[in-house]
Amino acid sequence: xxxxxxxxxxxxxxxxxxxxxxxxxxxxxxxxxxxxxxxxxxxxxxxxxxxxxxxxxxxxxxxxxxxxxxxxxxxxxxxxxxxxxxxxxxxxxxxxxxxxxxxxxxxxxxxxxxxxxxxxxxxxxxxxxxxxxxxxxxxxxxxxxxxxxxxxxxxxxxxxxxxxxxxxxxxxxxxx
Numbered sequence: 001x002x003x004x005x006x007x008x009x010x011x012x013x014x015x016x017x018x019x020x021x022x023x024x025x026x027x028x029x030x031x032x033x034x035x036x037x038x039x040x041x042x043x044x045x046x047x048x049x050x051x052x053x054x055x056x057x058x059x060x061x062x063x064x065x066x067x068x069x070x071x072x073x074x075x076x077x078x079x080x081x082x083x084x085x086x087x088x089x090x091x092x093x094x095x096x097x098x099x100x101x102x103x104x105x106x107x108x109x110x111x112x113x114x115x116x117x118x119x120x121x122x123x124x125x126x127x128x129x130x131x132x133x134x135x136x137x138x139x140x141x142x143x144x145x146x147x148x149x150x151x152x153x154x155x156x157x158x159x160x161x162x163x164x165x166x167x168x169x170x171x172x173x174x175x176x
Contacts, residue, residue, distance in 0.1 A: 038123035042094045045134045048116040057113050065105050110137050
């Protein structure tokens, strides 16, 4: 019993609280392998066969998204090649420190870099960045010279569904 007390004292004496890493937190439970936590992350890819210069892209997107070290500490973007070797696509993981920053980027889409469209997806629990399908991008569509009598939510929905999938409409334009 005395020996276990010394071990505990040594363990407590050697205990330190250090946060040297900004890596993704690995949480393990007894049932499964470790789970990577991607809270406040977007995964994306550019629709291009051209090379994306990662450091320049990271710096440009951080400036566009007002996500630099002066404002909120850190902006991280990681680059990994997809496991689907046929596509050769590169995936980028963008980690945000605050939910409001992530939502601003999501709501401000579509985004481009060097005229290449960035397809983004918000990560949720148990998703793997290299396996998330990155196929869809939302766009605002503006219809000009529409007679005022056609301004209705029903027509907005019909036009949206005709073009793809209706998401939402600008209520201010329907009130005119």
